[in-house]
Amino acid sequence: RQDSNGAAVKLSLDSAQYNWLRQVLADGHSDPAIDHIFVQGHTPVLAPVRFQNSSNMLFPNGENSDFWKTLEEFNVDVYLAGEVHHMTALNHGGVEQIAHGGIQGYAPNTNYLVAQVYPDRIELTLKWVDMLYNPDNTTRLWQAGSNRPREEYTIDPAGYSTAGTLTIDKSSGDTVYLDRSGFLEWYGTVAPALRVHLKMNEAPGAGIAQNSGTTGPLNDGELQGVAFVPAKLGNGLEFGGQQRVIAGPGFIALDQQRTTGVWVKTTHSAGLHTLLSLGKNSAGAKWDLDVDAANGGVLELGVGSGRTDGTGTPPISDGNWHHVAAVLPQDGDSLSEVQLYVDGKPITDAGTNDQAISTNDASLILGHSANGDNAQQFHGTLDDLVIWSYALSPVQLTALVALANTPGLAYDAGQAEQLFQGFAAQTDVTIAGRVWSYRSSGIGGDPGEVLDLGGDNYSINLGGGAGFEG
Numbered sequence: 001r002q003d004s005n006g007a008a009v010k011l012s013l014d015s016a017q018y019n020w021l022r023q024v025l026a027d028g029h030s031d032p033a034i035d036h037i038f039v040q041g042h043t044p045v046l047a048p049v050r051f052q053n054s055s056n057m058l059f060p061n062g063e064n065s066d067f068w069k070t071l072e073e074f075n076v077d078v079y080l081a082g083e084v085h086h087m088t089a090l091n092h093g094g095v096e097q098i099a100h101g102g103i104q105g106y107a108p109n110t111n112y113l114v115a116q117v118y119p120d121r122i123e124l125t126l127k128w129v130d131m132l133y134n135p136d137n138t139t140r141l142w143q144a145g146s147n148r149p150r151e152e153y154t155i156d157p158a159g160y161s162t163a164g165t166l167t168i169d170k171s172s173g174d175t176v177y178l179d180r181s182g183f184l185e186w187y188g189t190v191a192p193a194l195r196v197h198l199k200m201n202e203a204p205g206a207g208i209a210q211n212s213g214t215t216g217p218l219n220d221g222e223l224q225g226v227a228f229v230p231a232k233l234g235n236g237l238e239f240g241g242q243q244r245v246i247a248g249p250g251f252i253a254l255d256q257q258r259t260t261g262v263w264v265k266t267t268h269s270a271g272l273h274t275l276l277s278l279g280k281n282s283a284g285a286k287w288d289l290d291v292d293a294a295n296g297g298v299l300e301l302g303v304g305s306g307r308t309d310g311t312g313t314p315p316i317s318d319g320n321w322h323h324v325a326a327v328l329p330q331d332g333d334s335l336s337e338v339q340l341y342v343d344g345k346p347i348t349d350a351g352t353n354d355q356a357i358s359t360n361d362a363s364l365i366l367g368h369s370a371n372g373d374n375a376q377q378f379h380g381t382l383d384d385l386v387i388w389s390y391a392l393s394p395v396q397l398t399a400l401v402a403l404a405n406t407p408g409l410a411y412d413a414g415q416a417e418q419l420f421q422g423f424a425a426q427t428d429v430t431i432a433g434r435v436w437s438y439r440s441s442g443i444g445g446d447p448g449e450v451l452d453l454g455g456d457n458y459s460i461n462l463g464g465g466a467g468f469e470g
Contacts, residue, residue: 105149
């Protein structure tokens with residue numbers, strides 16, 4: 001691989017190194033006193049992995065290399081890698097690759113891995129912390145080349161937080177992976193769930209929008225110049241330009257199915273303005289949900305060099321509250337397969353090209369585009385932002401909006417998710433003291449519609465006459 005100066009680096013194991021590795025692993029595998037085997041190397045083998053301030057150097061041929069096949073042959077439990085200054089878990093052939101570690105003086109964060117080892121299991125916990133750099137101190141430490149680290153930095157006073165967990169359980173005689181969360185979920189294959197839910201109900205003056213989704217504090221939103229104000233469902237966040245919310249890493253990676261949505265109120269009359277952004281501005285890697293005021297105030301999605309054109313979209317920059325959502329279905333991998341929704345209704349749209357989607361894990365940002373801090377800045381109010389790691393159905397999107405718009409309910413996305421999960425399990429659900437009774441048939445109204453039955457009682461049809469009364 002060539003570095004920034006054009007020098008080439010070739011990765012390999014020579015025959016002596018390879019023979020030594022095989023002998024060490026064979027000895028460990030045959031020793032009854034050894035319960036687990038770890039191998040540590042500098043370079044990841046399996047791909048893709050997250051990376052920052054790194055060339056993303058990988059071992060040639062990946063899982064097809066003789067090196068990786070040797071790890072599988074001798075039942076290695078964990079392969080630890082560095083180089084990429086970020087955290088990613090992948091697995092092939094029963095060998096868990098964990099890339100982690102950080103670099104001070106460059107990267108926005110750093111991390112370390114804790115392993116607690118028992119005879120029948122390995123418990124792993126990733127810890128990470130933000131790096132803070134003094135903008136008034138531009139001095140760099142000396143080293144060859146131009147990429148010199150900053151002289152002065154500190155860690156966030158809040159300290160390290162848990163960024164992922166995993167238990168490798170061998171108590172049954174087979175290897176079972178338990179409690180997998182955060183960055184120790186396999187990259188691009190996170191479980192279907194409501195991952196991020198920023199209710200934005202904090203009191204005015206608060207500096208953090210807490211995430212009640214399954215990724216927890218990792219996706220708490222740090223407010224930068226943004227204020228909490230009365231909004232659609234309690235409080236929301238008001239943006240006035242040159243303001244944003246940074247809400248942690250994006251766990252929805254590559255072309256994984258997803259639903260992103262938010263309530264928006266704006267009166268933009270010109271230009272392109274981003275509500276939420278995932279990924280970096282490169283081919284297929286960004287996911288920008290925008291209001292195109294220059295095109296009549298319509299909803300659009302920008303993915304790399306591709307963009308929907310808002311055809312058939314009702315204006316949303318009219319000063320009223322609207323719910324907007326973008327859904328990439330399972331097995332979808334391009335812009336043409338994304339379905340946009342406004343107020344729970346699917347809209348027709350076209351794209352400038354059929355851009356492939358390969359979202360990377362850059363931070364979730366509210367208030368401007370992935371193109372840059374000053375790009376496509378939003379003016380207006382946002383409320384109840386959500387990211388699901390699965391594609392909501394048209395009925396669920398209709399229900400999400402109907403539940404929020406019903407005055408006696410005014411449900412946020414988390415409460416709607418409770419009903420969706422109860423419907424899938426065909427079980428009753430209790431929300432804020434209200435018991436929703438599951439009915440397999442006989443629920444009136446159109447799919448997704450909430451009916452007021454009188455006496456503070458409601459019903460919702462979630463498809464085929466099945467749903468809830470409560």
